[in-house]
Amino acid sequence: MKPAPFAYAAPASFAEAQRLLAEAGGDAKVLAGGQSLVPLLNMRLARPDLIVDINRIEGAATITEDGGRVRIEALARHHMAESSPLVTSKVPLLAEAVAQIGHVDIRNRGTLVGSVAHADPVAEIPAVMTALNGEVEVLGSQGSRLVPASEFFVTYLTTALAPDEVATAILLPALPPMTGTAFVEFARRHGDFAIVGVACQISLHPDGGIREARIALAGVSDTPFRARGAEVELVSRGLGAVPEAVAAVREEIDPESDIHAPADYRRHLAGVLAKRAIHVAARRARGEAA
Amino acid sequence: MDVKGQESLPASPGEAWDLLNDPAVLAACIPGCKALHPEGKGAYRMELEIGIAAVKGRYQGHVEIRDPLAPTAYTLHIEAQGAQGFLAADIPIRLEGRGEGTVLTYDGTAEVGGLIAGVGQRMIAGVARIITRQFFDALARQIAARPAST
Numbered sequence: 001m002k003p004a005p006f007a008y009a010a011p012a013s014f015a016e017a018q019r020l021l022a023e024a025g026g027d028a029k030v031l032a033g034g035q036s037l038v039p040l041l042n043m044r045l046a047r048p049d050l051i052v053d054i055n056r057i058e059g060a061a062t063i064t065e066d067g068g069r070v071r072i073e074a075l076a077r078h079h080m081a082e083s084s085p086l087v088t089s090k091v092p093l094l095a096e097a098v099a100q101i102g103h104v105d106i107r108n109r110g111t112l113v114g115s116v117a118h119a120d121p122v123a124e125i126p127a128v129m130t131a132l133n134g135e136v137e138v139l140g141s142q143g144s145r146l147v148p149a150s151e152f153f154v155t156y157l158t159t160a161l162a163p164d165e166v167a168t169a170i171l172l173p174a175l176p177p178m179t180g181t182a183f184v185e186f187a188r189r190h191g192d193f194a195i196v197g198v199a200c201q202i203s204l205h206p207d208g209g210i211r212e213a214r215i216a217l218a219g220v221s222d223t224p225f226r227a228r229g230a231e232v233e234l235v236s237r238g239l240g241a242v243p244e245a246v247a248a249v250r251e252e253i254d255p256e257s258d259i260h261a262p263a264d265y266r267r268h269l270a271g272v273l274a275k276r277a278i279h280v281a282a283r284r285a286r287g288e289a290a
Numbered sequence: 291m292d293v294k295g296q297e298s299l300p301a302s303p304g305e306a307w308d309l310l311n312d313p314a315v316l317a318a319c320i321p322g323c324k325a326l327h328p329e330g331k332g333a334y335r336m337e338l339e340i341g342i343a344a345v346k347g348r349y350q351g352h353v354e355i356r357d358p359l360a361p362t363a364y365t366l367h368i369e370a371q372g373a374q375g376f377l378a379a380d381i382p383i384r385l386e387g388r389g390e391g392t393v394l395t396y397d398g399t400a401e402v403g404g405l406i407a408g409v410g411q412r413m414i415a416g417v418a419r420i421i422t423r424q425f426f427d428a429l430a431r432q433i434a435a436r437p438a439s440t
Contacts, residue, residue, distance in 0.1 A: 029344055037344075039409075040344065040345060040409075043405060043409060044373065044374070044405075045345045045347070045374060045405065045406065045409060045410070046344035046345055047344075048344060119343075122412060155342070155416075155420060156342050156343070156413045156416060156417060156420075157342050157343035157344070157345060157413075158342060158343050193412070222413075222416045222420070256415040256416045256419075257291075257415060258411050258412050258414065258415060259411050260411070260412065
């Protein structure tokens with residue numbers, strides 16, 4: 001399979017990449033790791049006029065601590081995050097999620113920022129961004145801006161990125177004290193897209209009550225889905241309310257049916273995985289082995 | 291794939307019927323409709339550009355209003371074909387007066403095949419829902435704009 005013809009540019013800076021996007025007037029795509037874009041091009045499902053390849057931009061692959069946040073730049077590959085001590089210690093939810101993406105070859109090439117910009121609602125990183133309400137750093141004609149995840153994901157493969165904007169980094173808040181996280185997903189074969197995935201972060205009070213719960217689901221909506229009803233159940237009623245939280249998850253989602261799984265199965269699975277994620281995150285928050 | 295739902299339209303069944311049979315209104319409301327050419331009574335040939343984000347394609351389509359029972363029921367028959375796949379749908383539609391307005395109920399099936407179905411399967415039902423929503427939102431705008439145009 002070969003892509004439809006396209007023009008190609010490999011700018012040396014994000015400013016130049018942004019200018020190329022603005023000049024293309026909406027029919028350009030940014031190429032980072034290419035693990036989603038290139039199959040779409042080869043199958044001719046996407047036919048952009050211009051590909052802006054950002055891989056030649058120097059020094060844009062770092063993962064750094066920035067205040068209370070971890071900043072991951074546009075060319076950081078999944079494998080870099082997976083093996084980064086900073087990510088493992090400060091954003092363990094992300095480390096656990098990244099390890100479940102596709103296969104090693106995909107993780108060696110694919111980027112975290114690319115996954116966020118692609119906005120597949122079943123993908124892992126968008127779910128983590130939604131659970132933690134991370135931010136996307138975006139460069140446009142008017143300069144740089146930060147977009148919170150809650151405003152970034154619009155619908156299937158569609159984000160708040162304007163056609164003349166390029167995502168340059170993502171920022172995720174560092175793990176608060178007495179907090180545990182878990183990312184669980186179910187796929188029929190190892191490496192497949194998940195049918196449903198759950199990202200969960202639980203913060204405890206010293207007395208064992210729940211200070212904050214953050215739960216986001218992949219695969220149940222047109223965007224990653226923040227299960228706020230379940231979060232409220234947990235925070236107001238504590239860990240004894242896991243059955244109520246699970247019921248709230250099943251109540252508040254409205255999944256679609258497809259050849260992989262009917263809606264009812266997705267709804268059931270979402271509850272099962274949410275329960276598992278809440279228990280694991282709570283045990284980790286207490287400092288117990290999960 | 292089931293295509294079903296219910297919409298409230300702020301117009302009488304007779305007015306709604308006229309709008310839904312007006313090629314100009316259909317061309318304005320069908321998302322991605324580039325051209326709509328009448329092809330005999332209640333039948334149209336159309337060019338569509340539909341999709342989501344970068345995954346969009348051009349389709350040649352045919353829309354037909356079958357078994358019309360003005361102003362209460364008809365079946366919308368849609369066929370569309372493009373390089374990326376095809377769509378075929380038969381959607382029975384009922385219009386019922388309720389108070390000042392009309393409740394439109396649709397309950398049919400659509401078949402999507404070809405490349406787009408193989409790759410985009412996970413998203414087709416959701417995208418169909420979004421496109422249907424866009425159609426009815428556009429129709430509601432047409433209804434709201436009506437008094438100004440008369």
